[in-house]
Amino acid sequence: MKQILEQLAQLNLDIGKRLSSGSLSAEATQISQHNELLDIINDFLPADGWICYQSQLDHFQGLEKLPEIDQATGLILQAEFVQTDNDSNSLHIRQQGTQGWIATHIRQITPADETETGILETSRFISMPDENSKTEGYLQYQTYWKPNQNGEGYHKALSRLLKLAIRTDDKTDDKTQNPQEVSNASA
DSSP states (O other): OHHHHHHHHHHTOOOSOEEEEEEEEEEEEEEOOHHHHHHHHHHHOSEEEEEEESSOEEEEEEEOSOOOOOTTTOSEEEEEEEETTOTTEEEEEEEOGGGOEEEEEEEEEOOSSGGGOEEEEEEEEEEOOBTTBOOEEEEEEEEEEEEOTTSSSEEEEEEEEEEEEEEETTEEOOSOOOGGGGTTOOO
């Protein structure tokens, strides 16, 4: 336990949850072709995030163009991105079996109706290095707790990637990384 606490101190992270008022909106698009999916992702970039292919998992910071998809990676199964120049915009990709993919744009908004203002909870999930990887860091997510219709209480309505921080070799990498360099790392 002492070693884990020392590693957390080295990361200099605020582990606590932060709450604020606000709202998120989601706009989902059904996509049937993989090339169309790649176009949507490339239009969203530059971004931080992760991609789960059929054969590997990549994470990156400051990605400006998707790497080439080949037989070694396979098709994209899932992915999450947050724009590097506007962390109010996120893009989530989920494969829908043989139906293609759902691409969901998630944005922080100020709702016109005060009854839609809920709680935004920001949480960090810390990654520690293991015997296969020296990569560590964290994923930061934001969850929207929407007010119940009866006005009593809240329910979890939506979560999105808000930030991805990668550390390798004891220093934070704030520059663009080649996804192959951090492939299959613990994120």
